[in-house]
Amino acid sequence: DAAGLTTAARYAEGDGACGASLRPGVAGRTALTLRVQTGCEEHCSYCIIPSTRGRGRSHPLPVVLENIRRGTAAGYKEIAITGVHLGSYGRDLGDGTTLDALVRALAEWPEDVLFRISSLEPMDCTREVVRLIAGSGRLAPHFHLPLQHGSDAMLSAMGRPYTAAYYSDLLEVIQARLPDASIGTDIIVGFPGETDDHFARTLVAVERLPFSHVHVFPYSDRPGTAAASLPGKVDGTVVRARARAVRDAGSRLARSFQSAQIGTTRRALTIDDGSRAVTDNYLKLQLPPGHGRNEWVRVRIEGTPGALEGVVVEPTASARPSTAAPTS
Numbered sequence: 068d069a070a071g072l073t074t075a076a077r078y079a080e081g082d083g084a085c086g087a088s089l090r091p092g093v094a095g096r097t098a099l100t101l102r103v104q105t106g107c108e109e110h111c112s113y114c115i116i117p118s119t120r121g122r123g124r125s126h127p128l129p130v131v132l133e134n135i136r137r138g139t140a141a142g143y144k145e146i147a148i149t150g151v152h153l154g155s156y157g158r159d160l161g162d163g164t165t166l167d168a169l170v171r172a173l174a175e176w177p178e179d180v181l182f183r184i185s186s187l188e189p190m191d192c193t194r195e196v197v198r199l200i201a202g203s204g205r206l207a208p209h210f211h212l213p214l215q216h217g218s219d220a221m222l223s224a225m226g227r228p229y230t231a232a233y234y235s236d237l238l239e240v241i242q243a244r245l246p247d248a249s250i251g252t253d254i255i256v257g258f259p260g261e262t263d264d265h266f267a268r269t270l271v272a273v274e275r276l277p278f279s280h281v282h283v284f285p286y287s288d289r290p291g292t293a294a295a296s297l298p299g300k301v302d303g304t305v306v307r308a309r310a311r312a313v314r315d316a317g318s319r320l321a322r323s324f325q326s327a328q329i330g331t332t333r334r335a336l337t338i339d340d341g342s343r344a345v346t347d348n349y350l351k352l353q354l355p356p357g358h359g360r361n362e363w364v365r366v367r368i369e370g371t372p373g374a375l376e377g378v379v380v381e382p383t384a385s386a387r388p389s390t391a392a393p394t395s
């Protein structure tokens with residue numbers, strides 16, 4: 068969990084998305100994390116990665132597919148696909164390989180496995196990726212799309228190549244096709260030059276968008292980045308108050324997403340000792356005894372937000388898609 072990290076620590080040297088350290092996700096070690104790319108050629112002014120990790124380098128598609136085959140042969144049922152800048156996957160290979168091509172191969176995967184696409188920059192989450200995720204039972208209805216800010220002036224100062232309106236349109240497309248999808252985001256507060264008005268735009272954007280998970284990163288200088296030499300540093304007390312306000316909004320959204328999912332039936336993978344499971348749309352549930360680890364189950368979601376429970380309606384070895392409609 069990235070909670071409590073400032074931007075200087077978050078956008079660091081790890082092999083995960085945008086320099087996050089590669090740690091097991093909600094599915095813990097039950098899922099395989101497969102890194103398909105490293106390096107980044109974007110220009111986010113708060114981020115040190117382009118100068119420490121260098122240009123984007125992708126594993127050729129046949130290598131990725133072979134690694135997936137090895138993972139499934141070893142018994143993995145869920146595979147998270149990640150990279151420092153996953154959206155640029157294939158660009159360096161010079162053979163026309165793209166993220167869309169990779170996701171298409173995953174969508175058509177012949178074996179019983181669920182792929183979870185990790186963090187994607189908003190400009191890299193193409194309509195084709197959304198269409199493939201919506202149309203294939205192999206791809207988890209789960210997106211992580213760092214918005215970072217609700218003000219276009221701040222996005223521009225951060226070197227982020229999209230607008231708040233573009234982002235909100237993208238989420239509309241996702242919601243229209245995948246109303247039960249889990250959508251996470253990252254938000255930076257206290258970026259140099261951030262005024263009360265800029266911040267208000269972030270807060271309004273967060274409150275208005277259908278997020279299930281919001282991660283907040285208070286800005287801090289990372290020596291060597293363009294942002295470190297920007298004027299208009301925001302007072303620490305103000306930064307902390309803004310972080311709190313966005314976190315509170317994020318908690319409300321998380322509860323509301325979970326409430327809306329209660330009563331639905333999803334497929335889920337059992338984790339830990341089998342007493343918990345993670346749904347395809349990234350909810351963690353408590354299960355009654357009787358299951359081992361790494362088993363597919365179909366569960367009806369019950370309980371309360373923050374303490375969700377899964378009632379197993381069908382123990383199954385199949386990863387067929389969830390039904391969205393409530394069962395009661």
Ligand code: SF4
Binds near residue numbers: 078085110115
């Ligand atoms: S996309 Fe931006 S934040 Fe992510 S690694 Fe590249 S420069 Fe850093």
